[in-house]
Amino acid sequence: MNTSPSPADPRQVIARRAAAEVRDGQLVNLGIGLPTLIPAFVPDGVQVWIHSENGIVGVGPQAARDQLDAELIDAGGGYVTLVPGGAIVDSATSFGIIRRGLLDITFLGALQVSRHGDLANWLVPGKVVAGIGGGAELAQKARRVIVTMPHCDKDGRAKIVERCDLPLTARRCVSRVITEHAVFDIGAEGLLLREILSDLSPAQLQAITAPFRDARP
Incomplete structure (x- = not known):
């Protein structure tokens, strides 16, 4: 299904662009939240x-x-379905897939990403959370770690920063x-900088982003 995004919905803009990263036959992990929107934008004929x-x-x-099970x-x-040929496996097998580096891509949300690729996506000090979960394993072992996230937080602060000041999930793991x-x-x-997806100029983008080099063609 290839759905056109609403210009007013930045989550759909992000998910549609992220879907362009996947290739037919790849094994892909989706983090909680925004990454779960990506499958709706995978091009027809591409099986992920x-x-x-x-x-x-x-x-x-x-x-x-x-269909709820x-x-x-x-x-x-979230309640999901299983595609033909899909499988249910135990936790040890599932994490064995991760630890052996068999995931082509993991798409993860983030609270902060540093300009060097450090990832912070599990803890805001003072907030109650269940724990880091599988994020640390995914961030270290997937062949590609792609972060999909809003550019700024709800208070307008940049999320791509010089140095993360939140607890890290993994160091130098993010590739895109x-x-x-x-x-x-x-x-x-x-x-x-590889692409600009909105109407911001490079200067406007730089004002809300850690220092970057414009590497667009």
Whole structure:
């Protein structure tokens, strides 16, 4: 399903651009929240095998009301379906897939990403959370870690920063960041601007982003 996004919905802008990263036959993990929107924008004819860390290989669309199965949920607790050929596996097998580096991509949300690729996505001091979960494993072991997140937080503060001041999930793990405004790569050269997705100028984008080099063609 290839759905056109609403210009007023930055989450859809991000999810549509993220879907362009996947290739036919890849094994892809989706983090909680925004990344779960990505499958709706995968181009027709491209089959992506979606992995959920709680033990599903082949996650299908969200379950309709008449399809709800209390025992078939994704890692975020959402009711899902299973695609033909999909499998339910135990936790040890699921994390074995992660730890052996078999995931082509993991799409993760984030609270902050540093210009060097450090990821903070699990704890805001003073907030009650269940724990880091599988995020640390995913961030360290997937072949590509792509962060999908709003460019700024709800208070307007930049989320792509010089240095993370929140507890880290993993260091120097992020290879690409996709926001509603831009696509950045992170590598040996630091933060590189690859695409602008909104009507912001490079100067306006720089005002809300850690220092980057414009590497657009």
